Amino acid sequence: MKKLLLIALVTVFGISHVNAQDIQFGGKLGINFATINGDNTGTLDPITSLVNFGVVAEMPINEKFAFLPELMYSIQGFSVGDDVVALNYLNLPLMGKYYISKGFSVEAGPQIGFLLSAKDEDIDVKDNFKTVDFGANLGIGYKLDSGLNFGARYNLGLSNINDVEGASDSFRNGVFQVTVGYMF
Template sequence: MKRIFLLLAALAVVSSAQAQLGLRGGLNTTLLNSKSDGAYGDVSANEYLGYQVGVFYAHKLTEHIALVPEVAYSRQIMQLRVDDYSIADAGYSARVRLSRSYLQVPVMLRATFGKFYLEAGPQAGFLVGAHEKGTEYLGTIAGTTERQIDRSAADRYRRIDLSLCAGLGVQLPAGFGVNLRSSSGLIAFNRGNELAYASRDDLKNQVLQASITYLIKPKS
């Protein structure tokens, strides 16, 4: 994670002479988008607060339209509740706190109306780390076995994440601003060959973000 923060800092220093370079940081909450009929099990999630930090560059295309690429580090946390009924003569359930870290590159098209703006665009993400902590339960005719887990889990999830983003913001005095953004995953973040819950449904990210932004003034 230190390397990621160093990369973000280096981008800020190298590009500080550009007129529309900015910094962005704030909190997020991660929801779960899953389509399940409940016939073989169910997966749900309670959200926890995470955070994101990043740098962006607003390149004006017209007076009111700008292209805004960004590089950001995002920490996303959720509490998974898993119940799987598809195992013959057995049952599986888990209560797992899942923490994931992504390096993300959103490319937003921004329309400005005075101090306010709307934005939308695609986002590519790369999973740089994941951790699972909680309890798994396996029930059989002989009884229920309980196992505590506390493990690195990056290899249990897809490395690549693609999303669509939309947001709005306002530019405040002294270079500061406020930004609200949501992103919806286009592909599942789970893989089909690991945990019991990983093979049942496509689990997709749905993230809400609230950030403070700061525009770095160009050197005169």
């Protein structure tokens, strides 16, 4: 966890020379395909959620590199048969972005997520999950000159989110996201 925070701080302070006039702001929304990975998760099925939205800033460092902090609301979780467990997170991805060619980019970076709520149907199960989640993201994107952009990303959960007292199973989030956005 300390290494992840150190990387985030170095990234933020490393872009301090960015010209404020070059920063673009925008929003994006998308679809999540989420599941839980780890011990004894063979009976868990993925869920599809139409809720993944938030705000983004793109801070160019040079022609090829940019820093991309985001603040995203994301419904993640899993299902067992017809029973869906929805984990609602406020995620803060801190992405490095590299433009391979005009408009086309690859992205990678750490993410910290804050669990806002957890529901098993209408039952509050937030106490069964840790309130902070750390992950790593890897993705691709394409941005048109108009500001319209498209992306696909995978979030690999790095921390155990299981907080059931006495349980030894380790659970980690796994989320594939497809998004569309607009930069102003």
